[in-house]
Amino acid sequence: MRFVDEFRDAGRARALAARIAERCRPGRQYTFMEVCGGHTHTIYKHGLEDLLPPEVNLVHGPGCPVCVIPMGRVDDAIHIARQPDVIMTSFGDMTRVPGGTGSFLDAKAAGADIRMVYSPLDALTIARANPDRRVVFMAIGFETTAPSTAMTVLRAAEQGVTNFSVFCNHVMIIPAIKAILDSPDFRLDGFIGPGHVSAVIGCEPYGFIAREYAKPLVVAGFEPIDILASVLMLLDQLAEDRCEVENQYARVVPWQGNRIALSAIGRVMRLRPHFEWRGLGFIAHSALAMSDEYAAFDAERVFDLPGVRVADPKPCQCGEVLKGVLKPWECKVFGTACTPETPIGTCMVSSEGACAAYYNFGRFDREQMHRAAGEASRA
């Protein structure tokens, strides 16, 4: 755990914060988007906003795997889970995501066999242990989790497992960033790029952001120090009139990405012509489906799915939050009708969702807080 501590050194953090403050041009505001929900979580969990000068404004991006699943897909998954011979397996965060007719947890309470797993391989193990049941893995996530889904399917094929399939909802980060860049409300000065995704896809795919949109991007790690260092790198670029893709997270992210992971995805999955993202609508070439060669493992072909598109609930402003146009607390139902216990939108479900992160960690008046901290340190 040394490794972690090194990136949680308060002295280093303060030094970085001071350099960030120095780098800001007086009177100018800087708005950066952290694309990845993991970053959002770190920022709120460590209270990093308190260390940043008022000139630097962080907005949250679409990189939360659970947040972008549209309601219709949840309903389809529940439809599969309700088949009497099915065991549905899912990551924990996914189980509370509301569809049009409730969540996995609701379906489980009503009798569906839905089990939480930590990796798709666990789902395959369940399939092997239950040969008379059909076991489905609810695959979600960006390029971060797609390789492990792909490798699990390859393993299932190798082992000749026939009662296992994947309900594939893997999405890709680049089209989502592009959708944000093309959105009419776009007003960002740069991006804090996702760390885990980039470990798979590398840094090259972001090149167009610097070249065509003239915005800097720094791929960042997940420790508080990583995020502060990345903010400083972005400010440096702006101060020096540069606009590049830089890699702050080189200890984990190779510039070229991970060829083995990419080729596993390439073998098992294919690009969908379009896919619906919660709050963002349909985005072309933004998601993965199972390839024809592995059709036997494709839950969309194994099962008959209703495939009904469900419109997002009216009051829900997740789309604006996912694009960084609204701060979570600016949504009309934030914290009143929409809370972690009774989420209306998906951003309130996963701990990486911006609304949940803000509600859980950031829901207080900072001025009042600083007074309280002052009182506390005197006591």
Added chain:
Amino acid sequence: MNRERQVLARIERVRRRKPVVREELITLAHGAGGKATHTLIEAVFLEAFRNPLLEPLGDGALLAPAAERMAFTTDSFVVSPLFFPGGDIGDLAVNGTVNDLAMCGARPAHLSAGFILEEGFPVADLRRITASMAAAAEAAGVTIVTGDTKVVQRGKADGCYITTSGVGYVEQPVTLSAAGVRPGDAVIVSGSIGDHGAAVMLARDDYGIEASVASDTAPLHDIVAELLKALPEQVRTLRDATRGGVATVLNEVASASETAIVLREDAVPVRPEVTGICELLGLDPLYVACEGRFVAVVDGAHADQALDVLRGHPLGAGAAIIGSVAADPQGLVLLRTSFGGTRVVDVLVGDPLPRIC
């Protein structure tokens, strides 16, 4: 005639022999109330817990009150796995109730124990559990004076569940109440947090993580008695940080007292192994259960004295002042992170679910 009498007498002698459980596994008969139930009670439970109040095996135990004020509490234990590094469901069931009584400022005295066993549960495991209950009871100076056993069909329970209730005597003139907490008070924890939860999660074996963490399960009545003896008026409230961990307990205190609790992250004692496990599982140690740690909110002016008392006890060697109470923002628990940032420490919603990436 004579011969018949001899045979009958022999039968009586055999019937009076010490009962022995011959089965290796619990069957439904052990819960049916007949001979097998009696055998189980006498050979396993009475054997382990023997004391004068239990011995008559009546419908209940007759207690003579030893103080004017009594505390009464109950708790159920369904931990999985039943055995984990540092303890098992048995000592947990005793210590859990002992600690609930201790948090009321009471000297724990008598416990009841109710068992729900799954058909097919190994009798050897049951003996192991009752042996650790007996040891824990002895260590805590309590007796198990009444009990009950039910057996449910295979698949209707997960091995063994235990419910313990307990009574204790409040002998010190203390008034402990979360509502009495006020700005300026200090928040103290009696030792490193999250050990129990981390040990159980590792023992669950779902994760393939290797680390050496043992549960902190321990009876807290003695260390609490020391603290209350030293500072009978200055201790506002005591809470053992079991399910939901320190964070949950403090949220309850903040809302009951309509104050704000401000914690300092770098003051919260967490073992590096526990930090590591939580890191891997995406959990926050502040929410991970302890079974032998408690939180004390103490008048700020006496915080150091309270700390000295706690540190002077073997179960409080790792005690630390982790924060303090402020007036606003009411009902919230806040954490000053090691970086000088601030965040809310909220009550958890649902299970502490691990993050996926």
